[in-house]
Amino acid sequence: MTMVTGEADTARQSRAVRSGLLRQMWISRTDYLYVLPAIVVMLIVIAYPIYYTVDLSFFKTPPGLQLKDKSFVGVDNYIAILTSDVFWRVTLNTVIWTLASTTIAFVLGFALALALHRDFFGRGMLRAIFIIPWVISAVAASYIWKWIYHSDFGIIGAMLVQMGLTDRPPNFIDSVGTVLPSLIVVNIWREFPFAMIMLMAGLQTVPEQLLRAAQVDGANTWQRFWHVTFPHLRGVSTVTILLLAVANFNSFIIPWIMTGGGPSNASHIWITHIYELAFGRQRWGVASAYSVLLFFILMTLGYFYVRALSSNERREPGA
Amino acid sequence: MTRLNFRSAVLRGAMVSAMAVSLTASPLLAAPPVDLTKWSPEYVRSIAGTEEFDTTEACGKVTPLDYKGRLTFWYQGVFEGDPDLLRQYYKDFFETFRKSYPNIQLEEQALTYNDLLDKFRTALLGNAAPMAVRLQILGGTEFAAKGYLEPLKPEDVGYSAEDFWPGAMKAVTWDGVTYGIPTNNETMALIWNADIFKRAGLDADKPPATWDDVVTYSKQIHDKLGIAGYGLVARKNAGNTPYRFMPQLWGFGGGIFDEADASPKLNEIRLNSDASKRALQASYDMYVRDKSVPVSALTNQQADNQPLFVAGQLGMMISHPSDYNVMKDLQKKATGADKDKAQSVIDNMRYGLIPTGPDGRRAVVFGGSNIHILKPEYVEGGKVDELAAKAIVCFWSSPEWSLKMAYAGSNPGNLNGFKTKWMKTRLDDIKFLDVTTSMLPYGIPFPALPQAPEIMNIIVPDMLQNALTGAMTVDQAAEDAAKKVKDLMGGGGL
Numbered sequence: 001m002t003m004v005t006g007e008a009d010t011a012r013q014s015r016a017v018r019s020g021l022l023r024q025m026w027i028s029r030t031d032y033l034y035v036l037p038a039i040v041v042m043l044i045v046i047a048y049p050i051y052y053t054v055d056l057s058f059f060k061t062p063p064g065l066q067l068k069d070k071s072f073v074g075v076d077n078y079i080a081i082l083t084s085d086v087f088w089r090v091t092l093n094t095v096i097w098t099l100a101s102t103t104i105a106f107v108l109g110f111a112l113a114l115a116l117h118r119d120f121f122g123r124g125m126l127r128a129i130f131i132i133p134w135v136i137s138a139v140a141a142s143y144i145w146k147w148i149y150h151s152d153f154g155i156i157g158a159m160l161v162q163m164g165l166t167d168r169p170p171n172f173i174d175s176v177g178t179v180l181p182s183l184i185v186v187n188i189w190r191e192f193p194f195a196m197i198m199l200m201a202g203l204q205t206v207p208e209q210l211l212r213a214a215q216v217d218g219a220n221t222w223q224r225f226w227h228v229t230f231p232h233l234r235g236v237s238t239v240t241i242l243l244l245a246v247a248n249f250n251s252f253i254i255p256w257i258m259t260g261g262g263p264s265n266a267s268h269i270w271i272t273h274i275y276e277l278a279f280g281r282q283r284w285g286v287a288s289a290y291s292v293l294l295f296f297i298l299m300t301l302g303y304f305y306v307r308a309l310s311s312n313e314r315r316e317p318g319a
Numbered sequence: 320m321t322r323l324n325f326r327s328a329v330l331r332g333a334m335v336s337a338m339a340v341s342l343t344a345s346p347l348l349a350a351p352p353v354d355l356t357k358w359s360p361e362y363v364r365s366i367a368g369t370e371e372f373d374t375t376e377a378c379g380k381v382t383p384l385d386y387k388g389r390l391t392f393w394y395q396g397v398f399e400g401d402p403d404l405l406r407q408y409y410k411d412f413f414e415t416f417r418k419s420y421p422n423i424q425l426e427e428q429a430l431t432y433n434d435l436l437d438k439f440r441t442a443l444l445g446n447a448a449p450m451a452v453r454l455q456i457l458g459g460t461e462f463a464a465k466g467y468l469e470p471l472k473p474e475d476v477g478y479s480a481e482d483f484w485p486g487a488m489k490a491v492t493w494d495g496v497t498y499g500i501p502t503n504n505e506t507m508a509l510i511w512n513a514d515i516f517k518r519a520g521l522d523a524d525k526p527p528a529t530w531d532d533v534v535t536y537s538k539q540i541h542d543k544l545g546i547a548g549y550g551l552v553a554r555k556n557a558g559n560t561p562y563r564f565m566p567q568l569w570g571f572g573g574g575i576f577d578e579a580d581a582s583p584k585l586n587e588i589r590l591n592s593d594a595s596k597r598a599l600q601a602s603y604d605m606y607v608r609d610k611s612v613p614v615s616a617l618t619n620q621q622a623d624n625q626p627l628f629v630a631g632q633l634g635m636m637i638s639h640p641s642d643y644n645v646m647k648d649l650q651k652k653a654t655g656a657d658k659d660k661a662q663s664v665i666d667n668m669r670y671g672l673i674p675t676g677p678d679g680r681r682a683v684v685f686g687g688s689n690i691h692i693l694k695p696e697y698v699e700g701g702k703v704d705e706l707a708a709k710a711i712v713c714f715w716s717s718p719e720w721s722l723k724m725a726y727a728g729s730n731p732g733n734l735n736g737f738k739t740k741w742m743k744t745r746l747d748d749i750k751f752l753d754v755t756t757s758m759l760p761y762g763i764p765f766p767a768l769p770q771a772p773e774i775m776n777i778i779v780p781d782m783l784q785n786a787l788t789g790a791m792t793v794d795q796a797a798e799d800a801a802k803k804v805k806d807l808m809g810g811g812g813l
Contacts, residue, residue, distance in 0.1 A: 062810040064769040066465045151614035174617040176788045263617040264790040279437040
């Protein structure tokens with residue numbers, strides 16, 4: 001077979017790159033040996049489960065049979081999911097849950113980080129208090145909030161009734177209309193300290209000289225924030241938002257403990273629905289297909305996270 | 320109504336047909352060692368304390384007392400809604416077992432009713448199950464049908480099949496083979512607060528006779544006193560929900576299939592029948608129309624109704640005799656004026672038979688638990704210490720411990736338990752026990768199908784929630800649930 005000159009050059013370059021890469025690897029073989037145990041562990045605990053989940057997503061697993069009695073159904077599970085009303089409802093819940101929780105937790109955390117960045121009496125104590133929701137167990141917090149929200153004898157309801165603002169305690173988690181917002185409030189309460197801590201750390205990196213220089217140049221508080229502080233926090237903000245978004249997509253404890261996805265599926269998000277399909281209803285194949293879809297979404301977020309981290313690293317030497 | 324295919328219907332029907340009959344018809348109420356045809360509170364009293372049993376000696380014949388081995392064991396243990404008395408009996412059981420079998424290394428793990436099935440299924444998938452397990456009555460058939468359990472019959476541990484309720488034996492039988500032994504069997508009763516009834520203008524000593532009366536009474540209590548009338552429970556993935564809704568469904572003449580009929584064939588889905596819809600409508604009327612039940616019913620379980628009841632904020636509920644002890648425990652923990660208020664509720668606590676449907680049909684869930692031994696290939700390490708497993712099976716299903724472990728809330732799975740001296744003491748100690756033993760002949764077991772846990776724990780509560788939240792109409796919710804059952808029985812559905 002005759003190769004045109006351009007193609008031959010490309011093939012030669014490709015071979016050169018490969019041999020160069022192999023040579024580099026050979027030179028660094030000791031380094032690879034050092035990381036080999038970690039790679040093996042990752043292959044076992046991450047790569048194999050991913051492979052197994054993808055594989056299982058192409059099988060039907062009847063609830064009345066053992067998992068080994070599964071039958072190959074191709075992409076039927078994916079089709080069943082994408083054509084199911086419940087899937088779209090749960091997806092909408094997941095999007096609302098993730099966007100609302102991430103945005104509000106970030107904004108709240110940001111505001112508190114700015115407020116607590118200034119030196120004032122009692123700042124340390126306030127920092128400690130605000131961190132409490134983040135450090136206490138999510139399980140314990142969920143049970144506490146369940147009681148706070150309780151539709152018959154919850155604290156909020158009792159207070160509102162006592163103050164004469166309502167005749168009956170409001171229905172927070174037993175109504176399809178209010179359950180998701182109520183859970184989102186709990187999630188924000190749990191997560192805003194994380195955003196606050198991240199951004200407080202970011203604020204430490206804003207050069208004091210620049211802020212003073214801007215002040216000397218006549219910049220007001222808002223201008224100093226917008227033109228000096230905020231650009232310096234762009235990297236840490238991106239990372240914080242991505243981490244919050246990934247955590248929210250993966251949320252399980254709060255919705256599962258407080259409502260189990262109910263009432264009437266109104267608070268099911270992807271993870272709780274996957275759990276119910278797999279462990280409650282033994283639709284392992286369908287649950288795996290759900291998980292694969294979720295995996296791709298999270299990988300996309302992960303890609304942006306890594307890109308954000310890398311751009312931060314690139315920016316820092318010149319910062 | 321929806322029809323299943325004939326073959327599967329015949330197969331299922333054959334396996335469960337005798338079950339409901341066993342509890343409701345006389346021929347099966349005739350098994351020794353107690354005469355079930357004479358079953359009444361008086362008869363139960365007459366046989367109590369008539370025989371002596373030595374558990375250690377009896378089980379020593381199954382597994383020598385000096386046997387050296389190791390046993391992993393999971394069991395459905397006590398949970399937040401149980402009385403302290405029961406916690407003590409569980410503690411005593413394991414202490415006595417260890418004392419009797421000092422060379423068996425026992426590694427036991429208690430799991431609550433609502434967690435056990437999920438965790439056990441997960442462990443089975445990883446071949447990491449315990450050697451023996453005590454499961455709720457609903458779970459036995461699922462795991463037997465899937466081939467996880469070793470055949471195990473009462474004769475294997477020194478008892479006879481006739482020592483147990485015939486209906487309970489059917490719940491541990493799949494395809495003609497017995498895979499476990501009943502440990503306890505139970506039926507619940509209606510509990511009401513006589514003082515609340517009086518203040519609401521009702522007859523304090525007369526419970527609602529029918530489910531329609533429950534709806535009326537609940538509304539009257541709510542309208543007059545501003546408190547919840549009936550303790551509706553509609554939480555998903557919680558055993559409490561089917562245990563309270565199924566008597567209502569059966570009472571109205573409905574069912575999942577025809578499990579409440581004298582000769583069930585399970586070839587017909589009846590969740591969307593007119594009778595089933597009337598039962599669902601009754602719940603809808605109480606929750607949505609009258610607002611006479613706790614608003615939190617959709618996230619509540621019985622443990623949440625108990626504080627409401629002891630606080631005098633709930634008029635009626637369905638539960639075990641153990642709730643009387645739970646109320647006493649809660650009263651002890653109360654302080655100040657709450658303590659007196661709780662005592663007043665306890666003094667006014669009454670138990671009665673579960674109401675009937677419009678046609679006079681009375682029904683209750685025939686519940687309980689079974690004990691099983693796993694096949695070695697699904698057990699951690701790939702080995703089952705059969706003798707050690709049989710020792711604990713023998714112990715728990717003995718007349719003594721099947722009674723003591725069900726002391727306040729249930730009844731002994733081993734019928735000989737009714738003849739023990741502990742039963743005699745129990746009849747004096749546990750108030751209202753007569754009512755729940757009287758309910759036993761009205762007991763209907765859940766359909767003994769591998770799909771039963773999903774139907775009872777997910778599909779039925781979903782149906783209730785869909786109707787009660789307004790997400791669907793009563794008709795739509797019933798039709799939706801019937802379709803889900805049909806899909807499930809066909810091996811699929813999302």
